[in-house]
Amino acid sequence: RVTGIAFDHRKRSLFVYMSQYRKISVVKKFNGVFNDQQTFEAVREGVSHGYGSLAFDGLTENLYWTDSMHNWIAMQPAYSKDESMFKILVSDGMEQPEGLAIDPYARIIFWSAYDNGGGSTRRIYRCSYSGSDVTTIASLTTDNLQGLYFDSTRDRLFWANEGLVRSVRTNGSDYETFGTLNMESVRFLIYQDYAVWTNSSPVIFSKYLASKNDPTYTSPLSRMSSVTQMAMYDTNLYRGRKGRCTVDNGGCEQICLPGNPSPTCKCELGFTLQPDNKSCSSGLPLKSFALLSDATNDVIYQLSLNGSVLKGIKIDGLDSPMTVEYHPGLEKLFIPEYSSGQLKSANINGSDASTILVSGSAYPSDIGIDVTTNQIYFTMATKNSSLTRSYVGVIRIDTLVHKTLVSGLGDPRSIAIHPEKGFLFWTDLGAFTHIGRSSMDGTGNTTIISSDITWPQGITIDYSANLIYWSDGNKNKIESCDFNGGNRRQILVDNAAHITDIIIRGAYVYYTSWNKRKITKADKKTGQIIPWMSDYPEFGRLDGIDFFPNDEIPGNSLCKSHNGDCSTFCLPTPRSRACGCEDGVNLSSDRKRCENVDLCPKITIKNGTLSPYCLRYANQRCDFTCNTGFVPRGGSKFVSCGALGRWVEDMDAICKEPKEAERLQNPADGQQGNPLGNKGLMIGGSVGGGVVIIVIVIVAVLIIRKRSQRLPGLDNVVYTECTTSAFRKSDSSAYQQLNF
Numbered sequence: 121r122v123t124g125i126a127f128d129h130r131k132r133s134l135f136v137y138m139s140q141y142r143k144i145s146v147v148k149k150f151n152g153v154f155n156d157q158q159t160f161e162a163v164r165e166g167v168s169h170g171y172g173s174l175a176f177d178g179l180t181e182n183l184y185w186t187d188s189m190h191n192w193i194a195m196q197p198a199y200s201k202d203e204s205m206f207k208i209l210v211s212d213g214m215e216q217p218e219g220l221a222i223d224p225y226a227r228i229i230f231w232s233a234y235d236n237g238g239g240s241t242r243r244i245y246r247c248s249y250s251g252s253d254v255t256t257i258a259s260l261t262t263d264n265l266q267g268l269y270f271d272s273t274r275d276r277l278f279w280a281n282e283g284l285v286r287s288v289r290t291n292g293s294d295y296e297t298f299g300t301l302n303m304e305s306v307r308f309l310i311y312q313d314y315a316v317w318t319n320s321s322p323v324i325f326s327k328y329l330a331s332k333n334d335p336t337y338t339s340p341l342s343r344m345s346s347v348t349q350m351a352m353y354d355t356n357l358y359r360g361r362k363g364r365c366t367v368d369n370g371g372c373e374q375i376c377l378p379g380n381p382s383p384t385c386k387c388e389l390g391f392t393l394q395p396d397n398k399s400c401s402s403g404l405p406l407k408s409f410a411l412l413s414d415a416t417n418d419v420i421y422q423l424s425l426n427g428s429v430l431k432g433i434k435i436d437g438l439d440s441p442m443t444v445e446y447h448p449g450l451e452k453l454f455i456p457e458y459s460s461g462q463l464k465s466a467n468i469n470g471s472d473a474s475t476i477l478v479s480g481s482a483y484p485s486d487i488g489i490d491v492t493t494n495q496i497y498f499t500m501a502t503k504n505s506s507l508t509r510s511y512v513g514v515i516r517i518d519t520l521v522h523k524t525l526v527s528g529l530g531d532p533r534s535i536a537i538h539p540e541k542g543f544l545f546w547t548d549l550g551a552f553t554h555i556g557r558s559s560m561d562g563t564g565n566t567t568i569i570s571s572d573i574t575w576p577q578g579i580t581i582d583y584s585a586n587l588i589y590w591s592d593g594n595k596n597k598i599e600s601c602d603f604n605g606g607n608r609r610q611i612l613v614d615n616a617a618h619i620t621d622i623i624i625r626g627a628y629v630y631y632t633s634w635n636k637r638k639i640t641k642a643d644k645k646t647g648q649i650i651p652w653m654s655d656y657p658e659f660g661r662l663d664g665i666d667f668f669p670n671d672e673i674p675g676n677s678l679c680k681s682h683n684g685d686c687s688t689f690c691l692p693t694p695r696s697r698a699c700g701c702e703d704g705v706n707l708s709s710d711r712k713r714c715e716n717v718d719l720c721p722k723i724t725i726k727n728g729t730l731s732p733y734c735l736r737y738a739n740q741r742c743d744f745t746c747n748t749g750f751v752p753r754g755g756s757k758f759v760s761c762g763a764l765g766r767w768v769e770d771m772d773a774i775c776k777e778p779k780e781a782e783r784l785q786n787p788a789d790g791q792q793g794n795p796l797g798n799k800g801l802m803i804g805g806s807v808g809g810g811v812v813i814i815v816i817v818i819v820a821v822l823i824i825r826k827r828s829q830r831l832p833g834l835d836n837v838v839y840t841e842c843t844t845s846a847f848r849k850s851d852s853s854a855y856q857q858l859n860f
Contacts, residue, residue, distance in 0.1 A: 124174035124185060125349040128198065135163065135174055135183060135198065136349075144174070144185065146198070164196060164203055165416055165660075173220035173231075173267075180224070180365040180378050184209075186217040186231055192657055193217060193231060193251070197375070204388050204417035204432070207375050208657050209251030219244075221268040221277060227378045228290055230268050230277055232260070244268070244279070246290065250377050250384055257292030267308040267317075278315075280308035285315050285329065298329045301336075307350050318347040373399045389658040390421055390432025402431040405468045410639060410667050412632065413441040413455065416660020420444050420453065420470070423639070425667075427653035433470040442485050443621060443664020449491050450517070456484035456498065463487070463498065463515070476520050482510065486664070488537040488544070492675035493683065493690050494518060497525075497560070499532035499546055512546055512562070514689060514700075519739055521702035523689055525562030534579040534621070536588065540674030542692040543603060545588055547576035555579065555590060557603065561691035561698040568605030578621040578631065582644065583671055589644070591619040591631060598622060598629060598647070612647030614640065621665045632662040639665060687713040687737040713737060718765025728775035730759070738765050746775035 124137035134150040145160035183198040196206030214233035221230040227249040244258040285298040308317040322341040328334040370376035372385035387400035412421040420433040440458035463477035510529040515522035530550015555569035575594035601608040617633035629644040637659040641652035676692035684690035686699035701714035720736040734742030760768040
């Protein structure tokens with residue numbers, strides 16, 4: 121069902137909103153006839169069924185729409201690939217807005233709506249392109265309005281109501297009735313001197329308004345069952361005119377709103393306009409925060425722990441993020457994407473984005489990070505069951521090798537891990553809807569919940585109480601149980617919320633919902649909702665949530681130590697740990713090293729010792745120590761076994777005899793106090809704004825001798841600088857006289 125339609129006359133682009141797909145799409149280079157070569161490209165995807173009227177401004181190439189579910193008027197650049205570049209212009213004081221029209225020359229938006237709080241009177245409003253100066257210009261005698269249309273040739277606003285064509289000037293003056301349609305219309309527009317309308321039958325009606333006696337013309341549409349929307353196509357509209365925002369986006373970094381005499385720059389949610397009134401910034405990342413993934417706007421949001429400060433994190437190329445998790449040790453975000461089927465990483469400020477896993481026709485729907493092994497566990501859901509399979513897997517962050525753990529699943533969504541206990545849990549929305557559990561090596565697959573569950577979306581673990589919590593998006597509730605599925609208990613019900621992701625933090629459970637524009641906080645035992653965060657109407661579909669700091673995930677003691685002696689994966693189990701290899705590779709006979717992992721040769725470090733825990737696996741770093749009197753070259757205390765089983769460093773050169781300055785920074789054991797012993801004294805001073813370090817080598821006898829004497833001529837002292845190497849080499853050229 122098409123409920124909104126608009127046309128770009130210059131580029132011949134058709135914009136439509138189809139309610140069953142819940143998105144605005146565009147067909148480019150539309151010639152009036154659909155064929156197999158034309159495709160619908162998504163302009164904006166969202167959760168609302170309330171998108172209604174569309175309006176396109178050909179001067180600015182901005183798209184406007186009404187949303188009767190969320191009760192707002194919004195806009196975004198029509199051809200931007202960044203869905204987060206949209207702005208809610210009006211959201212207060214109205215209900216069920218519809219019937220949208222724009223005056224692109226005067227930069228005015230028109231719409232109809234009920235007053236906030238109900239009532240049977242629908243009014244027509246106007247505001248500026250920035251959303252300011254909202255005023256009422258007309259009141260309707262009934263609530264039945266069939267459409268608004270702005271006629272630029274007459275500078276008037278038209279609408280159909282009770283079978284009559286009515287009109288006012290854009291300021292609400294000069295109210296007129298132009299003609300009778302002789303029937304109730306469903307959609308209506310004005311073209312030149314004609315009124316054009318439909319009553320939902322497969323017929324287009326038109327009438328010449330200049331003559332009251334002119335008949336009504338009909339145009340049957342044999343290939344359609346009904347007409348739900350119309351738009352006029354005329355290539356002469358906007359011809360030869362350009363708006364201020366069409367050239368270099370008006371100089372704005374993000375959103376350009378036409379204004380007079382110059383455009384106004386605005387920023388997306390989570391960003392602040394900078395002093396230049398053009399650029400946008402979210403400022404420095406917060407030190408403690410919640411994270412939100414917005415799948416509609418392709419943005420990650422960072423929220424202060426009191427819910428009051430919101431910052432946007434823009435990541436290049438991010439597309440439909442399913443969730444987000446933060447790795448505090450690496451200071452990295454990890455984000456699975458639906459559209460691309462990729463798992464991505466980025467810095468906390470959004471920079472340095474990279475892809476670490478590509479899945480093809482499937483997509484990673486959720487992740488759990490074991491920070492002690494730097495392994496990410498993930499659910500992989502298929503987009504086409506005939507081409508791919510769904511499973512639970514694991515990937516190493518450093519080498520990017522991955523392994524399938526649990527296969528043959530239907531539609532796995534959320535995942536939670538408990539490395540200390542050796543368990544992983546997942547939800548499955550497939551034909552056999554259930555919550556599953558296995559060891560973290562994939563063995564012992566079992567079902568713990570399968571009854572009275574329809575859409576298990578999120579799952580999390582209360583590590584202090586040894587309980588799992590999950591959300592059911594269809595039943596709009598959160599439940600808990602123990603690790604075996606026993607002691608099942610309902611925590612809360614949030615009607616019509618469609619709860620998605622959940623997380624436990626301390627005494628509270630936090631959750632996101634598709635039909636809410638905030639994170640909800642509740643007591644994890646009683647389910648009582650606790651006020652915490654305000655609604656953000658700009659939010660799209662909220663999926664994933666994470667906190668930092670949060671209740672720490674207990675690590676596995678065996679895997680914490682030298683990766684459990686495993687060459688590739690150390691996988692916790694309830695009783696121990698298991699070593700694992702990437703898909704297609706077997707373990708060797710020692711059950712620790714994978715057959716494709718080379719060993720570096722045994723070595724002896726000159727003037728040093730290699731750690732006895734070094735297993736010499738390819739891609740492994742090993743500790744080493746230098747003998748007394750020697751220091752690591754470059755300061756590193758690690759050597760690396762390369763991917764091909766060759767040591768990266770020169771083992772004869774990694775421990776070296778230090779220079780005097782290096783001995784000051786790395787004193788040998790037992791030489792505390794004066795680090796030079798009886799060899800010298802270091803003195804620091806400032807000369808001419810610079811810092812000079814002078815090493816004076818004086819034998820102890822001379823120090824004692826001069827201690828009782830006053831040095832003459834202190835006003836014209838001449839100091840001498842020399843290097844320690846000059847003393848060793850007796851090289852007089854290394855001396856330099858410095859006059860102060």
